[in-house]
Amino acid sequence: MVKTNEKMRVAIIGCGMIMTEHMEAWSGIPMVDMVAAVDIDSAKIATMKKRWGLAEAALYSDWKKMLAEVKPDAVDICLPNHLHCPAALDAFAAGCHVYVEKPMALSVAECQEMIDLAARRNRKLAVGFQQEYNPATEILVRAREAGVFGKIQFVKGRLLRRHGIPNYGVFYSRERGGGPIMDIGSHLIDLIHHVIGRPEAELVAARTWTSAGNQPCDVACAMPGWNHQDYDVEDLAAAQINFKNNIVLQLEIAYCSHIKEDCIYDFTLMGEKGGGYWCNNKPPEIYTNVAGTMMNLTPGWIANQGRPAMFKAKLQNFVDACLKDSPLLIPGQVGLQTQIIIDSIHAAAKAGKEIKAVNAKN
Numbered sequence: 001m002v003k004t005n006e007k008m009r010v011a012i013i014g015c016g017m018i019m020t021e022h023m024e025a026w027s028g029i030p031m032v033d034m035v036a037a038v039d040i041d042s043a044k045i046a047t048m049k050k051r052w053g054l055a056e057a058a059l060y061s062d063w064k065k066m067l068a069e070v071k072p073d074a075v076d077i078c079l080p081n082h083l084h085c086p087a088a089l090d091a092f093a094a095g096c097h098v099y100v101e102k103p104m105a106l107s108v109a110e111c112q113e114m115i116d117l118a119a120r121r122n123r124k125l126a127v128g129f130q131q132e133y134n135p136a137t138e139i140l141v142r143a144r145e146a147g148v149f150g151k152i153q154f155v156k157g158r159l160l161r162r163h164g165i166p167n168y169g170v171f172y173s174r175e176r177g178g179g180p181i182m183d184i185g186s187h188l189i190d191l192i193h194h195v196i197g198r199p200e201a202e203l204v205a206a207r208t209w210t211s212a213g214n215q216p217c218d219v220a221c222a223m224p225g226w227n228h229q230d231y232d233v234e235d236l237a238a239a240q241i242n243f244k245n246n247i248v249l250q251l252e253i254a255y256c257s258h259i260k261e262d263c264i265y266d267f268t269l270m271g272e273k274g275g276g277y278w279c280n281n282k283p284p285e286i287y288t289n290v291a292g293t294m295m296n297l298t299p300g301w302i303a304n305q306g307r308p309a310m311f312k313a314k315l316q317n318f319v320d321a322c323l324k325d326s327p328l329l330i331p332g333q334v335g336l337q338t339q340i341i342i343d344s345i346h347a348a349a350k351a352g353k354e355i356k357a358v359n360a361k362n
């Protein structure tokens, strides 16, 4: 569709908070022309003209109309989670490649529908997780591949906010794909699953609690003022995932939790021969025995770990896949694997007992 010497024509659908990081990244990718923007909020769409220089004629409030009139090569979906699947299906039907922000969709069934249509239309489908592009993550992946950890046994991951309920958007509405498991937990799950080699989940147990989000906010915090009466998601979750290869993963995820720090985002990995530690914005650590001594290893040099670098890398990977047919690091199939774990955690919490992991073919 796009000839190699042509620019790829991209439209962005959803121009809220994350749009800025996407537009900054798109601006640094020369093989792309931003040809349209879509948002139902007139203030947000006005920003696309004022701040990002799109022509008046390129601004839309309806993605179907935009797809029909502009006919972009690809769309970048930055909509609330419940709209990822419908917008992606419309875009595939219009012949577009799709980049969709995380989490991929509301459910395994929606992810499968997106993957199937992308395959039928021979279009690329990329999912917007970014920690795969973090050099710290890559160091741990290479260590695992090189056998530094031996057989991985146990992993403990935490993405805990002390008081961090988003006070914008629809992040605390269950039917719109909100809640910390979907919103921030999806990053943690995708990241750990990538590092441990994407084993298949077998058994899942989980508990969730709601005790802060549904109450009026009575403490000083960075994001006050959400509508507690509309809050119908968990604010704290704990889960254990047993994978078929015997790795056990424990997760702690929260918008609100009585912890010392503002936010903890990390995981610890233990294997037969070595262990690893990943912490957001920090170099990784590796623990192993060298010639009879317990050693703590840190990289002598690490590349830029900042969000702008990760966002540029993730969109560049998508552009390369569309233009050169190179492999996607996070295709729909990977988004689906993360969704299997998310759906399983929700199902286990609802069942109140350990369950078999949700299967993509169920």
Ligand SMILES: NC(=O)c1ccc[n+]([C@@H]2O[C@H](COP(=O)([O-])OP(=O)(O)OC[C@H]3O[C@@H](n4cnc5c(N)ncnc54)[C@H](O)[C@@H]3O)[C@@H](O)[C@H]2O)c1
Residues within 6 Å of the ligand: 013, 014, 015, 016, 017, 018, 019, 038, 039, 040, 041, 044, 061, 062, 063, 078, 079, 080, 081, 083, 101, 102, 103, 128, 129, 130, 168, 169, 170, 183
């Ligand atoms: N990768 C990351 O680190 C990261 C960070 C934040 C958000 N996200 C993801 O990005 C997506 C958007 O999040 P956000 O923080 O920008 O939320 P947001 O609420 O700020 O933005 C969503 C935008 O979609 C618009 N919208 C809603 N319904 C629409 C419709 N029917 N048609 C057109 N526009 C519509 C809203 O007006 C809003 O401007 C979510 O999926 C979120 O999970 C990813």
